[in-house]
Amino acid sequence: MKYAFGVDIGGTTVKMGLLDYEGNIQESWEIPTRTEDNGENILPDIAASIKAKIEEKGLTKESIAGVGVGAPGAVDSNGIIFQAVNIGWGRKNLQEELENLVGLPVKAGNDANVAALGEAWKGGGRGHGDMLMVTLGTGVGGGIIIGGKIVNGVAGSGGEIGHIHLEDNETKRCGCGNKGCFEQYASATGIVLLASRILGETDKDSVLRRGQLSSKGIFDAAKAGDEVAIEITKKFGYYLGKGLATCATILNPEVIVIGGGVSKCGTVIFDLLKPSFDEFVFKGCRDTEFALAQLGNDAGICGAAKMVIGD
Structure with missing residues (x-):
């Protein structure tokens, strides 16, 4: 079975989930959002948590499509976030940095847009393309x-x-x-x-x-x-x-x-x-x-x- 990790970065906690390709949540958990030092620990903490979950579940990297991330700020199509004031970030290549830390493909987007995609896929907008x-x-x-x-x-x-x-x-x-x-x-x-x-x-x-x-x-x-x-x-x-x-x-x-x-x-x-x-x-x-x-x-x-x- 193939899986993907979903990550939702908030000002207090980072919500994380392991989902299958049908959108079923196999497991969800949270870690603290460490915003001190301009949020420099947030991405390493996310990567460490994902790696720990992979080991805990006995997953292979081949079975994981990658990691999707929603962040509280404007994120362009290349995964660059321009600013996220409430977590201490300025301009950052969120996608590239997390890929290097976790060793998996990463896609990043604005948290509201990402939540919209979730609702379109499995929630109130299910069955509607627009x-x-x-x-x-x-x-x-x-x-x-x-x-x-x-x-x-x-x-x-x-x-x-x-x-x-x-x-x-x-x-x-x-x-x-x-x-x-x-x-x-x-x-x-x-x-x-x-x-x-x-x-x-x-x-x-x-x-x-x-x-x-x-x-x-x-x-x-x-x-x-x-x-x-x-x-x-x-x-x-x-x-x-x-x-x-x-x-x-x-x-x-x-x-x-x-x-x-x-x-x-x-x-x-x-x-x-x-x-x-x-x-x-x-x-x-x-x-x-x-x-x-x-x-x-x-x-x-x-x-x-x-x-x-x-x-």
Whole structure:
């Protein structure tokens, strides 16, 4: 049987997996991400862990297609990462360095794009060749799959949909330095921003005035019938639908898969986004399907392994 290793580098831990060619996870584990000294220990630690697993399982190098890696930064088609601030890296030939350390073929990509490939292969986008993966977390991340392949872009920044401009009247700057970005309204932090503004504009009583605001608390309050919370979630849905309409008009994907912490509110998110999506999307793209991500934390290792397994 042939295998591949999938590696998902995060700021705290590195998730790792051994998968077969069918995408079945034979084993998964984590190691700490040692970010001290500009992250110089991260790749040697990954290589050592893979070598130990090969020895533990009694595998031959001939039975292993290689190692796929997702990293938190822009990664070009040659496996060069330009910067990964939260793990201390500057420009680095991630692919070449890890190949030299582990003695196996390596393919590298941006972590969001790699997770998208995982969802396309074994998760919410399974069976669809053209897919947009949207991650609604602290920010809004994206991964584009066309013809079953990741779209990296020339500098590895393909899929950075969180920085599509949506709002001309915004005064607060996004983390990228611009104003009015998609992720300022459709992320977990974005919905809290919307909530604080709407609460400041109305005198209506709301459970949200008691305690700290959170995206989960807002959705729970809306589900319970809180009028202000319902207004906030509708505003969130407006921006989410408008942003995704822009993406769909450009990409015309078969399916948009939504993951990340905010997606845990479930399929209600589709009801919230559909009115503005249908309003703004090009009519030829109105049949775009929506699905929830299914793989959770396994999406990165699945997609990473798929990069080296190929078609």
